[in-house]
Amino acid sequence: MVNKLRIGTLVGGGDAVRVIPQIVGHGFESFSLTFWQSTGQTDLVETAKRVRALAEEHDFVISTVGVFGNPLTGTNGNEDTLASWERLIDHAHLFGADIVSGFTGRLTGESIDASIPKFEQVFGELSRRAADRGVRIAFENCDMGGTWASGDWNIAHNPTAWEKMFNAVPADNLGLEWEPCHQMVSLIDPIPQLRKWVDKVFHVHGKDATIAWDVVKEHGIHGPKPFVWHRTPGFGDTNWADIITILRQANYQGQIDIEGWHDPVYKDELEMTGQVHALNYLKHCRGGDFVPNPV
Numbered sequence: 001m002v003n004k005l006r007i008g009t010l011v012g013g014g015d016a017v018r019v020i021p022q023i024v025g026h027g028f029e030s031f032s033l034t035f036w037q038s039t040g041q042t043d044l045v046e047t048a049k050r051v052r053a054l055a056e057e058h059d060f061v062i063s064t065v066g067v068f069g070n071p072l073t074g075t076n077g078n079e080d081t082l083a084s085w086e087r088l089i090d091h092a093h094l095f096g097a098d099i100v101s102g103f104t105g106r107l108t109g110e111s112i113d114a115s116i117p118k119f120e121q122v123f124g125e126l127s128r129r130a131a132d133r134g135v136r137i138a139f140e141n142c143d144m145g146g147t148w149a150s151g152d153w154n155i156a157h158n159p160t161a162w163e164k165m166f167n168a169v170p171a172d173n174l175g176l177e178w179e180p181c182h183q184m185v186s187l188i189d190p191i192p193q194l195r196k197w198v199d200k201v202f203h204v205h206g207k208d209a210t211i212a213w214d215v216v217k218e219h220g221i222h223g224p225k226p227f228v229w230h231r232t233p234g235f236g237d238t239n240w241a242d243i244i245t246i247l248r249q250a251n252y253q254g255q256i257d258i259e260g261w262h263d264p265v266y267k268d269e270l271e272m273t274g275q276v277h278a279l280n281y282l283k284h285c286r287g288g289d290f291v292p293n294p295v
Contacts, residue, residue, distance in 0.1 A: 003251075004290045005244065006030040006061060007206070007282045009258040009275055013065065014042045017050045024054070026276045027283075030063045032203070032257040033095065037069035038080035039087055048094035055096065063255040064099040064138065064177070064203050065092050070153050071126075072105030072118045081105070082122065089130045089137075099202050099254070100130065101138040101177040103154035104165065112148050112155045112164070119155065120168040127171040138177035138202040139165075143186070157182060159193060166200070179205035179259065180238045185228050187211070187221070191242055198250040204243075206258035206282060208236025230262035232274040234281035241285040256282055 008030030011019050016033050033051075035042070051062060065088045069081035088100045104123070107115045123137070130137050143157035155161050156176070166174060178201045180190035194201070208231040215227040233240055244256075258278050261267070266274025283289065 003253050004029075005247070005252070005286055006063070006255045007258070007279055007286065008032065008060065008063060008255055009260060009279070010034055010205075012036075013047065014040060017047060017054070020051070020054055020058075020060075023272065024058045024060060026272070027279055028060060030061045030255040030257055032064045032066065032101070032205075032255075033062060033097075034065075034101075035067045035084060035088075037067065037077050037084075039067060039084045040080075044087065044091040045094060048091060051095060061255070062095040062097045063257055064101045065095055065097050066101035066138075066140075066177075068102050068140070070103065070105040070108070072115065072122055073108055076108075078105075085126055086129065089126065089133060089135050092135050093133065098134055099136050099138050099177075101140060101203060103142070103144070104139050104156045106146065106152055106155050108152045109150050111150065112158070112161050115155050116164050116168050119165060123165075123174065124169050124171075127169055127174050131171065131173050136173040136175060136202050138175050140177040140205065141179065141182045143182060158186070159188075159197065162197070162200070175200040175202040177203045177205060179207045180243065181205075181207040181209040181230050181236070181262075184209035184211055184237065185230075187216075190238060191246070194243060194246050198246055198252065201247070201252065201254070203254045204247070204252075204256045206233045206256045206278060207231070207262060208233045208238045208240075210236050229264050232260060232263040232266055233258065233278040235263060235266065235274070235277075239285075240282055244282075244285050258282070 006029035013033040067084040070078040071082040139156035144153035
């Protein structure tokens with residue numbers, strides 16, 4: 001059966017029970033639950049029970065659960081990040097999800113090459129734990145201000161890094177939580193990249209970018225003038241109909257969840273205005289609502 005390719009949004013895992021009832025009526029069809037560095041004091045069993053009840057009432061799915069921190073170091077607020085990865089892998093099924101997402105982590109201040117052995121050690125174990133539970137792991141492609149030579153948080157922001165990661169841990173259940181925005185910030189064209197890497201894309205973040213090529217040509221990328229902005233889909237440079245076409249052609253089985261709270265215009269009191277516009281725009285690019293064929 002064809003994937004309906006639900007369109008949804010990101011919600012903080014600890015706030016899901018409070019927030020979802022306030023926004024689900026706008027037409028969101030899925031939710032990706034996220035935690036920053038740690039699942040903290042959230043009772044995952046109780047939260048999953050209450051979220052699943054909401055899902056049955058409102059006909060949505062939980063696409064992913066994720067923790068975004070640095071599981072390779074365990075320092076600077078990341079002391080519980082690795083344990084949170086394990087916790088979410090163990091509890092994902094309670095949410096009806098089979099994807100746990102987040103950053104790879106990184107050896108702080110070290111190169112991507114220097115971080116690969118630690119990545120292999122940590123995610124070799126996590127990938128086996130996940131496989132035993134029917135769970136896939138998806139890495140967001142955000143650089144978090146890092147470069148190839150140095151940084152923190154994440155190494156999974158460059159296709160050469162992906163090759164190194166997946167060679168180090170050649171597990172079928174390791175993949176990407178991909179979005180065009182983070183590649184466009186590096187001036188990478190996302191469309192041919194997606195076409196090449198689509199089989200490793202397990203989840204898609206609905207986030208776009210606008211590149212000011214006039215600023216790039218006049219001032220470069222290291223000057224004082226901003227040259228790129230994160231955008232909510234429908235306000236950026238990417239044709240999401242092309243993205244959805246590539247996903248459909250590859251029999252993509254995941255969802256697209258909007259990552260809001262980044263747009264420089266549709267923010268503050270306009271945040272949900274922008275997100276609902278993105279929701280409707282992405283549904284339009286999908287072809288509208290699913291319509292069954294006649295029998």
